[in-house]
Amino acid sequence: IPDREWKRTFWEANRENNCYRAEHGYPDVAETDPSHAAYLKRLAHEHCVEGFEWRAGEAVNFAIGQGDVLVSPLQLANAYAAIANGGTLYEPRVGKAFVSADGSVVEEIEPVVAGRLPVSDQTLSYLQAALTEVPKAGTASGAFGGFPQDRVSVAGKTGSADVVGRQVSSWFASYAPADDPQFAIVVLVSQGGTGGATSAPIAREIYEGIYGFSAEDAEGEDAEDEGEEEGDDEGRAEPALPGGAPWVGLPTVRPDGSIDLLDR
Incomplete structure (x- = not known):
């Protein structure tokens, strides 16, 4: 989430190029799109001279996820x-537990609370x-x-x-x-x-x-x-998660290393 410090750092890193473009423009772009090249030159001038300023409009822009906000x-x-x-923020996990090859040792990965939403x-x-x-x-x-x-x-x-x-x-x-x-x-x-x-x-x-x-x-x-009888499930898809809840059990590992279906 961009802030004042980020903007000043970004301005300092790009000031030399922006000031160069403010003076010399974008001749390569002007060959095919003169109006856009003129716009880019005015923008470069603004970034060169005022690019470090933090404005109210930017705060609004970032608040709705626009501009330089980055999110995965x-x-x-x-x-x-x-x-x-x-409001509870948990650390993401891609695994539920560690299970040994023969199924004899199980170490569950407990959820970790990372914090609370500040709202x-x-x-x-x-x-x-x-x-x-x-x-x-x-x-x-x-x-x-x-x-x-x-x-x-x-x-x-x-x-x-x-x-x-x-x-x-x-x-x-x-x-x-x-x-x-x-x-x-x-x-x-x-x-x-x-x-x-x-x-x-x-x-x-x-x-x-x-x-x-x-x-x-x-x-x-x-x-x-169309005459379909109530309760007739013909043609309906099999739910990937019966009951509409995540799996709570762990797969059973057989001695030969093969795995039984997940147990609800």
Whole structure:
């Protein structure tokens, strides 16, 4: 997250080049796009003379994740998990336990609390309520149209990352169920378009896979109108995580090193 110190350091590192460009311009760009070259020259002059100044507009820009803010998908997933659970920030882990080859020794990796979000309970409640509305009536509502949110309510936010000279990159950060969070899912598609058009539909498919939702679930009453009997699961996908919760058990390792299926 950029601050005053970052801006001054960045200005000092790039001042010589900016001042050079402010004087000599961008002749290579001017050959094909004179107006853009003129804009770049004015920008270089501003960065040369005033590039160290911290302005209110920059604080606003960074507060909404724009400008020089940098974030990885894992960092964003961690942040949304903390919003979902009430403010506790955990260190990310890629493993649940260490298990010896013959299964005789098990050392579980306990969750480590890294800190607390520096926001009030009122702010967290506001964020949770607002994020819950995005897939229902906001910028992700198109991607989640027909998704059975009466059964699994998804909370999330679309995003679009702009970089000069590149196509817009697509973001969708989320957690579910909104009223009993079990999963935080973040999708980033580099230069993939807007969040609502590209990343949100991908996240929806992940949730459908977790819970085993299918076209029949999305069709809702239409399926019943066609004579489908209530409780008929024919054609429905097998849920990747039955019960909609992460695995709590560990796989059983046989003496020969092969592994039994995970135990719930």
